[in-house]
Amino acid sequence: MNRRFDTVVVGGGIVGTTAAYYLAKAGKRVALVEKGRINGEQSSRNWGAIRTQGRDPSEIPMMLDCLDIWRGVEAELGESVGWRQQGQMRVIYDRKMRERSEAFMPTAREFGLTTRILTPSEVAEILPHYDARDCQGALFTPTDGCAEPEKVASAFARGASRLGAAIMDYTAAVSVDTQNGAVCAVETEQGRLDCETIVVASGAWTSRLLKPLGIRHPTLWIRGSVGRTGVLPIEMRKLVVWGKCAYRQCPDGRVNIAVAEDGFHDLMLDSLVHGLKFLPLAQRNWRNVRFSLGKPLMRSMMGEYADFTTHRMLDPRPDWKGLARASKRFLEEYPAAGPITYERAWAGYIDYTPDELPVIDALAKPHGLFVAAGLSGHGFGIGPIVGKTVSDLIAKGRSDYNLAPFSSRRFNHG
Ligand SMILES: Cc1cc2nc3c(=O)[nH]c(=O)nc-3n(C[C@H](O)[C@H](O)[C@H](O)COP(=O)(O)OP(=O)(O)OC[C@H]3O[C@@H](n4cnc5c(N)ncnc54)[C@H](O)[C@@H]3O)c2cc1C
Structure with a gap:
């Protein structure tokens, strides 16, 4: 060669x-x-x-x-590759989420994005099986997509x-x-x-x-978890939605549900080496960051992550407790979908910069x-x-x- x-x-x-x-x-x-x-x-x-x-x-x-x-x-x-341009929606449930959504609108206008704020009845129209009881509207970008x-x-x-x-x-x-x-x-x-x-x-x-x-x-490595349900008797027109959790319906009717706001940080040697640089980020997200002290710390102390050949594929354990919470929240939004069981779940380490x-x-x-x-x-x-x-x-x-x-x-x- x-x-x-x-x-x-x-x-x-x-x-x-x-x-x-x-x-x-x-x-x-x-x-x-x-x-x-x-x-x-x-x-x-x-x-x-x-x-x-x-x-x-x-x-x-x-x-x-x-x-x-x-x-x-x-x-x-x-x-x-499963590309579908069917929009991204973040449902608004409280004043904080409304403020965050409104704060994005000047940026959306500056760049000519298709983003707009929907009323609760517009949300219900796009999501026919969604229980809009707690909904105060949504930030919606119809030209976003998924694959x-x-x-x-x-x-x-x-x-x-x-x-x-x-x-x-x-x-x-x-x-x-x-x-x-x-x-x-x-x-x-x-x-x-x-x-x-x-x-x-x-x-x-x-x-x-x-x-x-x-x-x-x-x-820092932040662990994100996803669970995939069986085929659910609901239709959400294949949008990626952030509601009380995050979810996306696959073309076959299964739904990927994720622990949305929570970031799980497995403490490792890197946490000590880089930790201070991440204080502002941690302070901004304090209520959503969870820490775990377990095998990854031991592994990092044994130098396993210093070697590119020991872990051919990072395959961390899914956060099953978080996924159970997420499925409960999902059912609050889609009561017609229940009961929810996951056919499979997986996790990945995300590389966050400060x-x-x-x-x-x-x-x-x-x-x-x-x-x-x-x-x-x-x-x-x-x-x-x-x-x-x-x-x-x-x-x-x-x-x-x-x-x-x-x-x-x-x-x-x-
Ligand atoms: C649970 C979860 C949900 C997410 N959701 C979204 C989302 O909805 N939308 C979105 O835009 N992003 C999302 N992300 C983030 C997105 O997946 C990543 O930002 C993106 O995939 C990073 O791509 P990458 O190529 O940089 O890294 P990776 O896909 O991690 O690829 C890096 C590759 O480098 C290889 N490698 C490392 N060191 C060496 C070496 N020394 N020699 C040879 N190979 C090496 C690794 O094995 C790895 O395969 C999510 C991530 C996770 C984990």
């Missing part, structure tokens, strides 16, 4: 696979290395929401262009492979090699891959890969190193344009977006 590439992409999630796809499409010789199965971590475990609604304004120009990618993705890749997380990154990887990219699964990148201030190779389990540029799209593992280079990438924004950056040192990681719980929807943006930075030497808010320097000054 050719061991020399223009670019080596580290990570086979939505960011890495889309970066590899667009780089291969631009004519670059690309290798993608993934320590486990392609699409084994966050990108296959999320809720599937693809939204402009509620986003930080700095991400919205990219996200609007990303919707164009989503609209054309099935034609582009020649396979179904099936199990399908998307794998489809992009297949697309990249058809364009000539080498897709190497079960191949961990062990380190990044540099020479004269520039990257020159990725050392992997299968040996050295020489290259001119490297894309680090390694999700929750990024800080570990960058640390030996002296680059800080502070993230300001909940990603790093998308061409680093000055070492030259040739590109980082696209830390997507902070909303990276599935925006992932394809993040991958394309990194590809543009490499293939065209520029990007169409203001990437200043996503600079790695915000964690590496001084």
